Amino acid sequence: MKTVFIIIGVIVVLFIIFQLYFVNAQKDIEQYPYKVVKKYDNFEIRNYEDALFTSVKLNTNNYDKTSSKGFSILAGYIFGGNEKEEKIAMTSPVAMTLEENSTMLFLVPKEYSKESLPKPNDASIEFKEMPAKKVAAITFGGWANDEKIASYKMKLIKALDKEGIKYTNNYFFLGYNAPMEVINRKNEVIVELE
Numbered sequence: 001m002k003t004v005f006i007i008i009g010v011i012v013v014l015f016i017i018f019q020l021y022f023v024n025a026q027k028d029i030e031q032y033p034y035k036v037v038k039k040y041d042n043f044e045i046r047n048y049e050d051a052l053f054t055s056v057k058l059n060t061n062n063y064d065k066t067s068s069k070g071f072s073i074l075a076g077y078i079f080g081g082n083e084k085e086e087k088i089a090m091t092s093p094v095a096m097t098l099e100e101n102s103t104m105l106f107l108v109p110k111e112y113s114k115e116s117l118p119k120p121n122d123a124s125i126e127f128k129e130m131p132a133k134k135v136a137a138i139t140f141g142g143w144a145n146d147e148k149i150a151s152y153k154m155k156l157i158k159a160l161d162k163e164g165i166k167y168t169n170n171y172f173f174l175g176y177n178a179p180m181e182v183i184n185r186k187n188e189v190i191v192e193l194e
Contacts, residue, residue, distance in 0.1 A: 003015060003022050003087075022175060029108065030089065031091065031093045032048065032092070032095075033049045033051070033092060034046040034047060034049065035047050036091070041159075042138060043136050043137060044087055045134065045136055045193070046128075046137055046190075047132065047133075047134050048134075049135075050129065050130060050131050051129075052107075052127060052128070053095070053107055053108060053116075053127070053129075053130060054078070054106045054108060054125055054127060054128075055106075056070050056100075056104055056125050056127065057103045057126075058101060058102055058104065058162075059101055060101070060102060060103075060121055061098070061099065061100055062146065063100050063146045063173070064145070065182065066096055066102040067144075067175070069130065070096070070102075070103075070104025071094065073104075073125065077120045077121070077122060077125050081120065081122060082117075082119060082120050082121055083118050083119040084118040088112070088117045089104075091106060091107035091109060091172035092174075093176045093188070094174070094175045095171075095175075096125075097170075098153065102160055103151065108127070132190050133193075133194050134192070135139040135191060136156060136191055137188050137189070140188060142185055142187075145159070148172050149189060152187075152189045156189055156191060157191075160191070167191045167193050168192045168193065170191060171191045173188070173191070174189075174190060175187050176188075
C-alpha cells in the first residue's frame, strides 16, 4: 500500500511540475497584438494590428478534425517542414475560421515578412496577410469542442445585439493553450465588427 501512495505522490509532483512549465513557457510566446477598446460584462471590443499568418484550408468545420489535422500540417511547417528546414517559433493563439470549410491559422513571428518566410514543403499551406481590424471577443475556459464554440458564439451574438453593435459574419475561434495544459486554459470566439 505504501508503494501505491509513493507512486501516486510522484505522479502528482510530476503533473504539477509539467503544468508549471507550460504556464511559464506561455510568457515567452509571441501573441497576436491587440488593444482593448471597451469592456462589457461578458465580452470586450478590441483593435487588432495587421498581421501575417500561415494557414491551411480544410474540407470540414468539425473542431476536432480541423484542430488535429490543421495543427499537424502547420506545426510540420514551423518545425522545419520547409525548403530551408528552418524552425519558426510557435505563437499564440492558434486561430480557426468558423465557416463551412474551416481554415486554421498560425501567427507568423514579427521578424518575418511574406517574402522572408521559407517556402513550405506542403503545397496546401498559404501565407495570409490580415489587415488591422476591430472585433468583439468572448472568453471561456476548459477544453473547446463544437458545442462550446457554438454556445459562446451565440452568447456573443446575443450580447452584441443587446448593445446594438453591428458585426460581420467573420467569426474565429482562438485557442491559447497546448493540449497537455490543464491549468488556466483560455479560448475565445471573436467576430469582426462592421
